[in-house]
Amino acid sequence: MFEYLSAINHVFEIAFYVLLFILFYASLKKCFLQDGQSKGKLFFQSLITNPIILFFSMCFVAVLIVYVGLALRLHDFTKVDSNSLINDTLTSSVILLITYILFIFITIPISYLVGKSLKAHNKSLVTFVYLMFSVIVTVYSDRSSILSADTGWPFSTLANISSIINVACLLLLYFFIMKALARLSDKKRDINWKLFLIPPIAFLLLYGVFDFYTLTFCSTDANAVVQILSFVIQVLFIWAFYVIIKNIKATGDAQESKEEVKTLSVEVMEALAHTIDAKDEYTRGHSVRVAKYSRMLAQRLGLSREDCENVYYMALLHDIGKIGVPNEIINNPSKLTDEQYDVIKTHPGLGYDILAEIKSRPDLVVGARWHHERYDGKGYPDGKIGEDIPFFARIIAVADSYDAMTSNRSYRKYMSQDKVRSEIEKNAGTQFDPKVAQVMLTLIDEDKEYTMHE
Ligand SMILES: [Fe+2]
Numbered sequence: 001m002f003e004y005l006s007a008i009n010h011v012f013e014i015a016f017y018v019l020l021f022i023l024f025y026a027s028l029k030k031c032f033l034q035d036g037q038s039k040g041k042l043f044f045q046s047l048i049t050n051p052i053i054l055f056f057s058m059c060f061v062a063v064l065i066v067y068v069g070l071a072l073r074l075h076d077f078t079k080v081d082s083n084s085l086i087n088d089t090l091t092s093s094v095i096l097l098i099t100y101i102l103f104i105f106i107t108i109p110i111s112y113l114v115g116k117s118l119k120a121h122n123k124s125l126v127t128f129v130y131l132m133f134s135v136i137v138t139v140y141s142d143r144s145s146i147l148s149a150d151t152g153w154p155f156s157t158l159a160n161i162s163s164i165i166n167v168a169c170l171l172l173l174y175f176f177i178m179k180a181l182a183r184l185s186d187k188k189r190d191i192n193w194k195l196f197l198i199p200p201i202a203f204l205l206l207y208g209v210f211d212f213y214t215l216t217f218c219s220t221d222a223n224a225v226v227q228i229l230s231f232v233i234q235v236l237f238i239w240a241f242y243v244i245i246k247n248i249k250a251t252g253d254a255q256e257s258k259e260e261v262k263t264l265s266v267e268v269m270e271a272l273a274h275t276i277d278a279k280d281e282y283t284r285g286h287s288v289r290v291a292k293y294s295r296m297l298a299q300r301l302g303l304s305r306e307d308c309e310n311v312y313y314m315a316l317l318h319d320i321g322k323i324g325v326p327n328e329i330i331n332n333p334s335k336l337t338d339e340q341y342d343v344i345k346t347h348p349g350l351g352y353d354i355l356a357e358i359k360s361r362p363d364l365v366v367g368a369r370w371h372h373e374r375y376d377g378k379g380y381p382d383g384k385i386g387e388d389i390p391f392f393a394r395i396i397a398v399a400d401s402y403d404a405m406t407s408n409r410s411y412r413k414y415m416s417q418d419k420v421r422s423e424i425e426k427n428a429g430t431q432f433d434p435k436v437a438q439v440m441l442t443l444i445d446e447d448k449e450y451t452m453h454e
Contacts, residue, residue, distance in 0.1 A: 054106065054110065058106065061102060062098040062102060065098055266313075269313055269316050269317060270316065272316075272317060272320065273316045274288075275323070276319050276320055276323060279322060279330060280322065286319070286404075286407065287315070287316055287317070288316065289403045289407075290315045290316075290400050290403050291312045291313070292312075293402055293403060293443075293452070294312060294314075294367075294392075294395050294396050295308050295309075295312040296443060297398060297399060297436060298312075298392075298395055300442065300443065301435070301439055307392075310392065311367075311392050311395055311396070314363070314364055314366055314368070314392055314393075314396060315396045315399060317364060317367065317368060318367040318368050318371045318396050318400065319351065319368075319371075320351040321346070321347030321350030321351030321353075321368060322350075322351075323350070323354070324350040324354075325344060325350075326343070329344060333410045333411070345372075346381075348368060348370065348371065348372055348381050349369070349381050351365075352365045352368050354368070363392075366392050366393050367392060369381070369382075369393070370389050371393055371396045371400055372397070373389045373393060373394075374430070374431045375394070375429060375430060375432055375434070376430045379397075379431075386433075389433075391433075394432070394433040394436050395433075395436050397431075397436075398432050398433070398436045398440050401423075401424075401427075401431070401432070402420065402424065402452075403454075405419075405420045405423060406420055407453070407454040417444065420444065421445075424437050424440050424441055424444070
């Protein structure tokens with residue numbers, strides 16, 4: 001009976017490692033293989049960076065370290081039979097300890113390198129997959145180590161200490177996984193958190209029974225129980241893998257659709273900007289240029305990447321209120337009357353009302369409403385002064401004026417760079433925020449060929 005079980009167990013063990021490797025490769029492929037990447041390269045990478053192979057390499061290194069240590073410690077090393085050394089429980093406990101420590105310290109940088117070489121957009125996801133597989137290898141290797149543990153004192157105590165350290169390492173790895181997972185997605189509901197708690201809880205329960213039988217009885221009956229339990233553990237982890245890969249895929253899909261929505265909204269905003277510019281025949285491309293200049297200013301002002309993007313979108317739609325201004329006023333080639341000018345001045349308010357409808361982006365209204373405010377408070381529509389004007393609107397105001405001066409009009413060609421520069425300089429602190437104006441001057445000075453114009 002026991003022989004059969006033992007044989008079946010060996011077959012299972014080999015199958016388990018093969019399956020573990022295939023799953024590791026499949027999860028890398030599913031999560032990270034992007035267009036234009038070679039599958040062969042990915043296979044090779046998953047082969048050499050596979051936690052199973054890594055673990056056994058670590059075992060080999062640990063054995064070497066222990067042997068060197070023993071050689072230094074035992075002066076009569078040459079007289080000791082090497083077979084008895086490797087069978088010594090003390091030696092194997094030390095080997096295991098060193099292996100686990102090496103394994104944990106090496107897994108983390110390797111997962112980082114894998115993410116880097118796969119050019120994965122989400123390195124946390126790579127770390128997650130990698131550590132998950134490492135945990136399973138650690139758990140499984142630990143199971144084998146208990147199976148072969150000697151019961152005689154003090155070796156059983158050492159084996160137990162080593163097991164406790166292994167469980168502690170396992171929990172530490174799990175902690176890293178949970179931490180990496182939190183960064184995977186903003187939408188936590190995409191991941192069923194409970195599923196990640198089941199494997200360690202189930203494992204620890206089985207581990208207790210398992211340990212008890214092996215170390216207390218160490219009989220054939222107990223071994224049979226151990227074999228059966230090991231089947232259960234294998235099945236448990238294969239199931240856990242399936243669930244985890246499914247979850248990663250769901251997270252990936254959610255991120256993809258999030259990207260799609262983002263692309264769509266950018267395209268819609270750009271289409272809107274073109275609509276505004278098409279209405280005014282003298283200011284073609286104005287919105288897109290103002291958006292670009294605003295982003296350049298924001299970058300130079302040291303704003304975060306996200307804020308630079310936000311400024312870009314706000315600037316893209318800053319003149320959207322012009323949709324509500326009659327065409328004959330907007331396209332009037334001669335000087336505007338006071339009444340007509342009053343109508344033009346309604347466009348920030350109109351723009352605000354339009355953009356306020358976009359409830360998911362409440363920040364978009366800033367550029368539309370306050371881009372005609374002046375730093376000295378003489379602007380419109382609210383006459384805000386200085387720092388009371390939102391910072392993003394102060395940036396857009398400079399970009400807007402710069403583009404107005406560097407664009408062709410029906411009555412004039414774009415102004416010379418020197419003239420534009422002196423206008424910006426002159427109005428810094430009155431019309432413009434001096435800080436933003438200073439950055440604009442730097443951009444002008446760097447534009448030696450004067451390429452920034454219509
Ligand atoms: Fe405007």
